[in-house]
Amino acid sequence: MPGPLIVEQLPNPTTDFFIQPLLNTLGVTPERVGLGEPPPVTVLEGDSVIFVRYLSPRWRRWVEANKDRLGQIIFFMDDDLFDLKAHAGLPLHYRWKLYRLAWRHQQWLRKIGAQLWVSTPWMAEKYADWNPRVLQPGTPYGDPQPLKTLFYHGSESHSDEIRWLYPVVEAVLKQEPTLCFEIIGDSRVHSLFSALPRVYVLHPMTWQAYQALLSHPGRTIGLAPLLDNAFNSARSYTKFFDITRAGAAGIYADHPVYQSIVRHQHNGLLLPMDQQLWVEAILKLSRDDLYRQRILKNTGTPL
Template sequence: MSRFLVVQERPNPSTAFFIEPFCQRNAVTAEFYQLDTLPELAANEQVELLFVRYISKAWQQWVQQYRQQIRTLHFFMDDDLFDLSAMRGLPWHYRLKLFRLAWRKQRWLQQQQAKVWVSTPYLQQKYHAWQPQLMLPSYPLPQQPQLTLFYHGSASHMAEIYWLKPVIAEVLQRNTQISFEIIGTESVNKLFRTLPRVQVLHPMGWQAYQALLCRGNRAIGLAPLTARPFNQARSHTKFFDITYAGAVGIYAADPVYQRVVQHQKNGVLLPMEQKAWVEAILALAADPEQREAMLQQALLTVSNEAS
């Protein structure tokens, strides 16, 4: 069986609802590539190629190079990507993206004798001249439960956020059952957008943040502190935030947290060494009994401080 290559901008709902179920139903093992990642083919190797919504110039050049080895070229769309008038009312930058990566690829797709797949009977009827194949959506198979790791720093914590980036990258790579939650603006979103399973929440007011913590479902909270004069005046309020969220904290071994955190009893104290934080996070994630024991001690500490 020839290789089945799927090209997508990034992991997305279109692929999850339509393409992945198609592959599962037909016992097809797909290889997923992004718009800027190009595989090499062995001499005389045959492949099937599917573009999901978008086509980059780099991939057009790749097709030209390997066209004789592509048995069938497919293009899947689940929006009306071939009609500029249908895009009226959309944000201009999104319209420009659709124009560049989809609309103006029509003639090229026809030249390549591409087979079009569509998501709705409406698109199938509208573009009947393409003889499109209707794809039916399926709900993606439920993923394994995710353990939520979080860091809720404000704009004054950008040094800590940058410090955490490689820590989070390795943790997510080594344990696919961990997701990461962070609060930040567009700059934080850009910093973490290439990592899987990261949710960047917009900054919020105090009452909204309290409501967020009360929703629970968080397991491990992080509280690093870099060596900066501004941090010398910090208090240990993150200990309360993490505990109120129902989570166990990993804290910088700094006087700020050493006042309240007892290592391995009501939290974890670590030097600011990224490798040590990676290993501690993975160890805690794998030990729910230890997390629960430390959480109960942390709750007791909070209660004692309040009394």
């Protein structure tokens, strides 16, 4: 299968459990592109395309314009996307999505001679007239790579700090694959960080639930940015205790709120609100275990 192009709505488990393991066994490296992205301008002779679960009119037009040059045209599904009766009981918005991106394209797929790949023998039997191929799932998980958790647990009153942190988190996740980021927030926070890899957005919770959360081990670096404004002038340094309780080394804004509890490079880092300095400090802390452990050990040491 020369030069396969995988078209998927977003990076997703379907591709990673079914399509990628097959291509790995074939020694083939695909190009993965989003369903909402523009199709490629040029097509090499014999290129194949695999649509994972979904299709769109723009991609149909692209296939029709390049059909003479394309190799295999494949549609893969790991749910019964082509039977509206099977969708009964699903949320209405999801049923509409399945109709719009899958069901209504099946006749076109048959017309152009697309191959059907499915995930189970049950679906292969149901669509036997299409002569589908059954793919066995494979694990997308390689050797476990321990991740270090970077976190910021600010409430909605810290919306300015959350926005300020975005480019910091974006930069460190790009440069350090062993880091993940945890933040508490609502749908707006989720939307803001949704494009970044290894980000976990936790729903706001009660004080008792938050205390229980901090008691679970695994957090590495806690962040406490604080912009210089009138509202923040009234705050206290309680986040120092949250970060310490989580078993993490902390990076704090060099602000009067934290200057009374944190001694720079002793029991935490005090940094001006310069995003590049925060990126550099996070990377250093994440990569230097002894440095981080020394700071954490000193969090119980009075100034």
